[in-house]
Amino acid sequence: MQIGYYPGCSQEGTAKEYDKSLREVLKVLDVDPTEINDWSCCGATSAHVTSHKLSLALSARNLALAEKQGLKEIFAPCAACYNRLLTSKNELQEHPEQKYEIETIIEEKINNIPEIYNIVNFFQKIGKDKIAEKKKIDLKNFKAACYYGCLLVRPSGINSDDSEQPNSMEEIVKATGAQTIDWNFKLECCGAAHSIARQDIVVDLSKKILDDAIKHGANVIVVACPMCHSNLDMRQQNIKSKFSDFKEIPVLYLSEILGLALGFDKKQLGIDTHFIEFNLPVRNDVQEVSA
Amino acid sequence: MSHHNTTHVRTISDDITDITSQNPELCYQCGKCSAGCPMRNYMDDAPNVIVRYIQLGLFEKAMNSATIWLCAGCLTCSSRCPKNFDLAKFMDAVREVALRNGVKVKEKTILKFHKAFLKQIKNHGRSYEVGLVRDYKMATFDLFSDVENSPKMLLDGKLNIFPHNVKGKDKIKSIFEKTEVKKCK
Numbered sequence: 001m002q003i004g005y006y007p008g009c010s011q012e013g014t015a016k017e018y019d020k021s022l023r024e025v026l027k028v029l030d031v032d033p034t035e036i037n038d039w040s041c042c043g044a045t046s047a048h049v050t051s052h053k054l055s056l057a058l059s060a061r062n063l064a065l066a067e068k069q070g071l072k073e074i075f076a077p078c079a080a081c082y083n084r085l086l087t088s089k090n091e092l093q094e095h096p097e098q099k100y101e102i103e104t105i106i107e108e109k110i111n112n113i114p115e116i117y118n119i120v121n122f123f124q125k126i127g128k129d130k131i132a133e134k135k136k137i138d139l140k141n142f143k144a145a146c147y148y149g150c151l152l153v154r155p156s157g158i159n160s161d162d163s164e165q166p167n168s169m170e171e172i173v174k175a176t177g178a179q180t181i182d183w184n185f186k187l188e189c190c191g192a193a194h195s196i197a198r199q200d201i202v203v204d205l206s207k208k209i210l211d212d213a214i215k216h217g218a219n220v221i222v223v224a225c226p227m228c229h230s231n232l233d234m235r236q237q238n239i240k241s242k243f244s245d246f247k248e249i250p251v252l253y254l255s256e257i258l259g260l261a262l263g264f265d266k267k268q269l270g271i272d273t274h275f276i277e278f279n280l281p282v283r284n285d286v287q288e289v290s291a
Numbered sequence: 292m293s294h295h296n297t298t299h300v301r302t303i304s305d306d307i308t309d310i311t312s313q314n315p316e317l318c319y320q321c322g323k324c325s326a327g328c329p330m331r332n333y334m335d336d337a338p339n340v341i342v343r344y345i346q347l348g349l350f351e352k353a354m355n356s357a358t359i360w361l362c363a364g365c366l367t368c369s370s371r372c373p374k375n376f377d378l379a380k381f382m383d384a385v386r387e388v389a390l391r392n393g394v395k396v397k398e399k400t401i402l403k404f405h406k407a408f409l410k411q412i413k414n415h416g417r418s419y420e421v422g423l424v425r426d427y428k429m430a431t432f433d434l435f436s437d438v439e440n441s442p443k444m445l446l447d448g449k450l451n452i453f454p455h456n457v458k459g460k461d462k463i464k465s466i467f468e469k470t471e472v473k474k475c476k
Contacts, residue, residue, distance in 0.1 A: 009418035014449045038458045040416040045364055046405035047412075048383050050390060052310045054470040058412070061459070061466065083366075095312060105469045107462065150365035155377065163370045189329040189365035196427060197404040198361075199437060201333055234440050273447040275440070 001126065004071030004114060005033035006062060008081035008226070009041050015078070015226035015253075017270025022077055022119075022255040024269065028134050028262050029126050036066045036074065042084040045193035056098070057105045059088035064108035075117040077255070079225035080192075082118040083151035086158060089113045118152050119224045119254055120168045121159055128175035136263035137282060138177030144257065145181050145218035146170050147209065149228040150189050163187075169254065173222055176261035183216040185209045190231040199238065206231045207239045207246065214249055219280055221251045229253060234275045250278040303350040303388055310384035317376045318342045324368030324378050334358040335397075338368060338378060341385060354389035358382075360398035390472045403430040413467045416457030420450050 011019035026033055043058035063085065066074050076082040092099040092110060103109055117125065146169040156163035164187070170180040188209055191202030210232060213221050223229050233251040240246050252260075252271065259269040260282055271278050304315060318339065325337035335357045336344075344353035353359070359382055368378040389396070396402045407426035411419040424441075428434050444450045457463065 012455060013418065013420050013451055014444065016447075016449055040457045040459065040463055041412045041418055043412070044408065044418070046408040049364065049386050050405055050409070051387055051470050051472045052383060054409075054467065054472075057466045057470055058463075061462070105466055107465075150363075150367070154366035154370045155379075156370040187367075189363050189367070191329075192363045192365065193404070194361075194363060194401065196424075196437065197398075197400040198333075201330070201361075205329060237440060273449065275443065 001031045003031060003033055003117075003122070004066050004069070004074030005035045006039055006042075006066070006074050006076045006081060006085065007035065008076060008078040009044075010078055010226035014230055017273050018077060018226055018229070018253045018255060021253060021259045021264070021269040021271075024264055025255050025258045025262060029130055031126060033075075034069070034071065036062060036071065037069055039065060042076075042081045044080055044084065048084065048087075053102070053105065055084065056088050056091060056102050059084050060092060060102045060110060061106045061108065063089060063092075063113050064106060064110050066114050067110065067112055068108070071114050072112075073115040073117065075119065075122040077119045077224070078227075079118060079149055079151040080227055082116065083154075083158075086116045089116060118159070120152060120161075120172060123172045123254070123258070124168055128171055131172065131175040131258060131261070135176065135261045137261055139257065139261050139282065140177050140179075141219075141281060142176070142178035142257070143181055143217055143219045144173050144178045145183050145213035145216065145221045146173055146186060147213070147221050147223045147228060147232070148186050149223065149225050150187070150192065152224055153187070169222065169224065172254065173257060176257055178257065178261075181213070181216045181218045183212055183218065185212040188212075190228055192227055192231070195227075195231055195235070199235075202231050202235055203238050203242055206235050207243065210236065210239070210246075210249055214247055218249065220257070220278075221249060222254055222257050223251055224254045236276050248276050250274065250276050250280065252278065302348065303354075303392070304345050304348070306388050306391075307345060307381065307384040310387060311377065311380050313377060313381070315342055315345045315381070317374045318346070318372075318378075319374060321373060323371050323373065327367045327371055329365060329367065330361045330363055334361050338362065338382070342376075342378065342381065345385070351394075353385055354392065354394040355397065357397040359385045359389065360396060360401045387472055400431055403427060406430070409467075409471075411454070413464060413471075414460075415454040416460050416463045417455050419454035421452060422454060 048055035
């Protein structure tokens, strides 16, 4: 299967393991991702909170490049990139005068904007049967809390998922043999881009999410967004220093949990670069995965 | 005195409507947005109150609130609004208009973060964390907090020492020059 790939900035930096694990997994699932040539930042939070046109234009440049490259479908593994690209696509299609203005700004024409998938929708498209077929290890003892965060399924109607009770990620994770837990915070905000400027807020919000997952019996959290991962994994260090009774829990990218089921080890998937050590037994017959 | 009642004097509300393509009058103040807002505890005014300020013409109150900067853009409100009012987009517009009007920003560190982030994009086309942290720290004079996680990230190769410059760097710069909101304190 061919698909256009918009990695997004994090995949080259703070979320390198997300990119690494994703590429390994896609290879096994016979998917050949084509990177958008010379893609640039989607504008992220900082663009849309300061200038509407800047935000539209930065995303539109990437959509125009994808179209020029002949890509009919693209996927963005970062939930925030996905949301920005899709929001721009919808606005450009709904407001022709705005589209004209943005075309002038980016000096590119936009005619047929590609279909845009988030990573969960894209794995749905590949199919859980395909994942089950290629599965080498049954992740039976995983009790996964699937965390959607804000931008995978909102605003309501952005894709086929229910914006209050989505279930698509659970469906994919179950294909690895893992159990998924029912919990309350799968859509609660982690504080997102406030991580640096208002770390206090992010620590509070992330702690609530992690506590709820643990309370409902999870032994791992699965995410589909570099920002969510950074707040839920890295910020556990800060949570621990603020709340001495806090119990830590590992956080995996969706591509990493799939990778484990497909037989890759922690290092091949970059799981060893997380802040919270991942030491769940991957096979039922062993207590500890060798490093 | 001549009569000008047929001429509509443009207000900040019109600027907001231009940006959002939606009428603030749509909101009937049920408060569902504020009830589900994850940032409400940290805000001064509740999110629905910001809409009310605009409806009543109390633009300064809206633009001076900490709320507009604390909104994380999580879209919970936009998803749940019974009137289909996209409040997250509205918040974006109030912030933008506040910047255009040079309003003194209440949550200074948040704006400094956004500016430091956008500076990297403007210069390189993609995010550059080392530059972002450097510029943010220079702007806030807060050099030593939140550095404990950096050594591990450097070792794991997650903080690139040098930026990646996209080929279309000049185009990105020109996009910024055409769209950036400049006037702000």
